[in-house]
Amino acid sequence: MHSGLAHADWIIDLGPGAGHDGGRVVFEGTPADLVADATTHTGEHLKAYVGA
Incomplete structure (x- = not known):
């Protein structure tokens, strides 16, 4: 995982998996x-x- 995610202001997570x-x-x-x-x-x- 890229450490930049930990320092983001806001995260929008798409899923629950990939593709379909x-x-x-x-x-x-x-x-x-x-x-x-x-x-x-x-x-x-x-x-x-x-x-954590």
């Missing part, structure tokens, strides 16, 4: 909110990246 399994907004908020939620693939990886 994606395209829906599954999360919208700050990186801290995404780490606290961590119910998406992006949230899980961001949480591991920041060591």
